[in-house]
Amino acid sequence: MTASTAAPAAAPPALRVIRRDGSETGFDATKISVATTKAFLAVEGDSGAASSRLHHLVAGLTDQVVAALTRHPARAVHVEQIQDQVELALMRGGHHKVARSYVLYREQQARARAHDGGDTAAADAPVVHVTHPDGSRAPLDRVRVAAVLDEACAGVEDVTPDRVLAELDRTVYDGITADELAQALVLAARTLVEREPAYSLVASRLLLDRLRAEAVSHLSGTRETPDHATMAGRYAAYTKDYLRHAIAIGLVDPELATFDLDRVTAAIRPERDLQIGFLGLQTLYDRYFLHERGVRFELPQAFFLRVAMGLAVREVDREARAVEFYQLLSSFDFMASTPTLFNSGTTRPQLSSCFLTTVDDDLESIFGGYRDNALLAKYSGGLGNDWTPVRGLGAHIRGTNGVSQGVVPFLKIAGDTAVAVNQGGKRKGAACAYLETWHVDIEEFLDLRKNTGDDRRRTHDMNTANWVPDEFLRRVQADGEWTLFSPDEVPDLHDLYGTAFAERYRAYEAAAARGEVRVHRTVRAVELWRRMLTMLFETGHPWITFKDPCNLRSPQQHAGVVHSSNLCTEITLNTRAGDEGEVAVCNLGSVNLAAHVTADGLDADKLRRTVTTAVRMLDNVVDINFYTIPEARRSNLRHRPVGLGLMGFSDALFTQRIAPGSDAAVQFADRSAEALSFHAITASSDLAVERGRYASFDGSLWSRGILPLDSLELLAAARGDGELDVDRSSTLDWDALREKVRTQGMRNSNVLAIAPTATISNICGVGQSIEPIHLNLYVKSNMSGDFTVINPHLVRDLKDRGLWDEVMVADLKYFDGSLAEIDRVPADLKELYATAFEIEPRWLVAAASRRQKWLDQAQSLNLYLAAPSGRALDELYRLAWRSGLKTTYYLRTRAATSVEKSTLTGTDGRLTGVPSTPAAAPAASPTAGGPAVPATAVPITAVPATAPDLDPGRACSVDDPDCEACQ
Known part of the structure; x- marks a missing residue:
């Protein structure tokens, strides 16, 4: 069989191909078939017996590439985009050796062109005109584009403006609109993320440039494109204008205008805009920032200040507390829950989560x-x-x-x-x-x-x-x-x-x-x-x-009695039906644990400061909150429960070089939860002195000097021998705190609950909640789109050892974001960056048990089984019960193929995240806030008659197990 015999797919009408020199030519699907066939022949050889199979295989792959290129309307595609789709089709089809050879060939050709001076598309590209909103056309301002790229790359290691500019020249075309150009710049940086994670920060800054123009132009009524340096000098004045406009159109509470705006806006830290990762900023842009008819006019620091002012509105020194809250939020040391971020400072401040x-x-x-x-x-x-x-x-x-x-x-x-x-x-x-x-x-x-x-x-x-x-x-x-x-x-x-x-x-x-x-x-x-x-x-x-x-x-x-938990199984509060019924309410926020550790361990003093302010913010929610039903108001004002949790646990382990499946990880879970609990209980007790005890304090376990650690004895007494196996060790001065709580009281009936943090952890750029890392490389899909996510800690280590290259990227794709099967990765890195399914679930239960002893509520605990069976499930959930857990959340089982083997680059301005294996029927939605995700049948091993006898079926096996309902 020769390369020319593979049947080409039908050529899409009017689609043009942009060559590397900037010229255009017609699209010819036959060239895809030829290139793909050559790639197979180079790896597998020329076998006459296999010619028919190869013919049909190449034809199918060509059809996939053509379908991907024409899925969204576009006048032209760059030749590199076509090659990206060929690589994607090969990887998706499981042809790893062929795809790997194809990747290496492309790199060799790129280096050869660079050496010969042949890759000069940017310099020799024809003039491109940009169409502005009023219909006028003007040549692309390459000087400004270069300036924007220079600013976006400033201070970011291992990135260059030239690479982004080269990607941009692959996608721009004559007549491109101004909005499309801004999007193309962001996309150009996004396409580089899988090979260099630092381009995520570049993409974020490019999106920020677009957001600045959108927000400032909307408020001024004239088209403006301020750069970061200009905006830094205008941020305070802009924030005042933005607040006045938001109040005028009924989106923000007029009470915010009564603050000393000079004082609070003087605290704004414009440089923190540049520290937000792309996924975080895109999430904020799509779902959190205030907008008018779809036009965003709220910039990041203005957003955090608005939330902070809304939470400080009833403080005595409102301005000082607003600044204190703003500093905590904008630094990502702590983040309030999604309802609080949505609604704080607005005319309907419903701030509670559950x-x-x-x-x-x-x-x-x-x-x-x-x-x-x-x-x-x-x-x-x-x-x-x-x-x-x-x-x-x-x-x-x-x-x-x-x-x-x-x-x-x-x-x-x-x-x-x-x-x-x-x-x-x-x-x-x-x-x-x-x-x-x-x-x-x-x-x-x-x-x-x-x-x-x-x-x-x-x-x-x-x-x-x-x-x-x-x-x-x-x-x-x-x-x-x-x-x-x-x-x-x-x-x-x-x-x-x-x-x-x-x-x-x-x-x-x-x-x-x-x-x-x-x-x-x-x-x-x-x-x-x-x-x-x-x-x-x-x-x-x-x-x-x-x-x-x-x-x-x-x-x-x-x-009262706890009759249920909440949507994500971390809230355990009393409820009661009837005329004097109570609807339990919980007000959530999470400490970013990753921001409170160093290589030497937990920064206890910083954690104390953060927790003290965070508990105050959460307590304020109770009084500020907009209650939609009287039963919720009655319950919340009577008991004043809050739920302080944590996120970034996996990042904290990486920083300390602690493997997730180890005794050291369990010990860190214990000590970090102990510190969180100690400082949160202390803060609530101190607030009781300042503001008064919660109304139902008398008769509570708190009033009797029984803290969460002590309540384990109540459970042990009810269960009897052999039904509770929980570590009781502690390191802090709990005796003194017991006496403090008993005599001073508590401001809040409950103070601790570890929620999933799926969305707010994206904003902060850290791992979710207490979750182990799911994959080291994957495409994340949520309501804001599809995003390339790479473990930056891993990339940094691989760079230090000279192992980060194109082949490593291809291998990570092929092995579903796991290091286990990549021979050249050292054993210590495989252990440190083990993914959720590579960790024995007993380690997750052990860590959760250590946390649970410190919590007055519960934790959203997902459990992972790589090879589920009746015996394994039975043993796992009985272990969870014996370990004193209050709740469990999702059961995750591994699908046959769980990460998209792709270049992660699409032609539509979005990243590609197509499931790599079809499912016969949709599985249960893995999250309350996300779409149903296909699941794949997993074989079940034989089990004894005394264990659950499971039929093969579907579990919640997803690429990215997010829950966006709570946070």
Whole structure:
């Protein structure tokens, strides 16, 4: 077979190709076929027997390239873009050796052209005209472009303006619009990120240049393009103008105009604009900055100042506190949650992240619950709904003498409500339904996220979670029976936990055996457990959360019962239905742990300062907050809970050279959480002296001198021998703090909760929450688009050892962002940069157990299994229970192919993030805030009869497991 025999795809009409010298020619798909065939022949040789296979293979690859080039309308493409797509098709098809050879050949040719002086497209390029908004045309101002690139690259190592300019010349065309030109500059830098992560910062600065022009021009009414240096001198004046305009059009609270604006704007640090990474700035641009008819007029430092002023509006010295809050936010030492960032300082300051409700067993409460969900979700709240009180299928309805259809039909409506009210159009609405394991509808509840069955009894867009009592796990361990009840006949089980629940539950079982309970069903506990794990594996739901530790360790046992967690399983607060009901509210923010460590360890003094200010900011939210329903206001003002968490845990490990799967990582999780807890509790107690104790303090565990560490003994006493294995060690002066809390009181009923931080960690440019690194190289997809993400710590280490080159990039793509199979990477780097699926999950549970002892609430803990089986799942979740965890979040299992093997460069101004393997049906949405992600069937190994017997199916296996619902 010769190169010319591969059948070319149909040439797209009117598409032109830009040569390297800037001239244009017609598109010819045959050239793609020829080049691709030559690449295969160079690696695999010329085999007549394989000629037919190669012919069809090349034809298919050519079709893929043509389809990619014509997916979005464009008048012309550069020859390098075509070659990028060829590389993408080869990598996506798994032809790694051929793609690698192709990459090296391209590099050799590029070096040869540079040596011969033949790569002079920029110098010899024809004149390009730019079309301005008024329709006028002018030659491309290359002087300004060069100046912008020089400014964007200033102070950034390993980047050059020339490389970006060369990429730009590949995409500009005569007649390009001014907006397209600005986008092309950003895209030019983005295409270089996979080979040099520092270009992400260059891309961010180029986007910032575009944003400055957009914002300043909108406010002034004339077209302006200020550079950073000019803007630095104008930032204070701009901020005052921006606030006046935002107030005039009804977006910002007029109260902000009463601040001493000279004083607060003098604190603005314009240079911090230049420190925001591209993903962070693009996220802010798309979703957070204020806009008028789609035009952004809020710059980053003005945004952080607006949020800070909104949080300081009721302080005595408002200006001083606003500056203090601004410094914390703009430095990325701490970041408030997404609702706070969205709404602080606006005319509707709904700043709280999470709302927990209990739905009672009557239609008024059920439909009132839908209404509450809609009102709470409208302003970006995430919802956790306790549905356990609603009677089950077959239960008697006294008012009509009918039979209940159970809780499931009502859940269907709740899920549809969350979708319809999509958090004010800023992100998808999200809710999680909780049901206790003894509810007679629990088996139907497990099936809610399945893609088969009666769609009227499915909730494809709503998260679900099991609220599991300890008694059930004891029955599983003993291979005993488990009885299911309808809550209308056993109403007190809902409010009982620990020993009291176990005793009452056994009494109801005896009553059922005597025929005194109408609706009940007995199942084998291990069979129900097996089904719970099977559904968790297949659909990613329901999550497994533990009722008894949430209640036995709750500081607010005297004030009510924790009936559920929230959307992301880190909030554990009391709820109550009825006329005097309470909807639990939590106000979240996260410390950037990566900003509080050095190579020598934790910077305890800086952490103390950050936490003290952060707790004050979160406490302010309670008083400032715009409450959409009275039950939320009543609960929040009475208990004043906040949830201070952390992010950047993996980055902190890298800085200290600690491997994530190690005793040292577990110890750091322990010590960092201890310090966070100590300083947060101290700050809340000191606020109680300044502002007063929260209303329900008397009778709480705090009032009795029982801190989160001490509450472990309450759980241990209820569980008995062998059912709790938790480290009790500590290093700080907890005795003194116990006495301080007991005598001074607490300002907040709860102070600690570790949320997912998916979006705010993007803003800060660090790893999410407590997550291990998912991949070292991948394409991240969210509501702001597709982004190349590379672990910068890894790249820095590979550069130091002379290992960072084109082949390493290709190998990282091929091996799905993992170092394990790349022979030339040293063992110490493989251990340090092990990805989530390469870490034994017991390490993640061990680290989470150490954190949990310090938390008065919980943590969003994802669990990862590279080779899931019934035995593995059974052992993992029993370990989580024995380790004292209050909740777990998503189960992640590895897909057959989990990272796009691509050049990551598209022709449409966006990065390419197409799933590399198709799925027969969509899996459960991996996040409440993101689209459904295809999952891939994973083989299940044989398991013994005593362990859950899982069928092959789908789990929540995703390229980038973000949850954007909470933060």
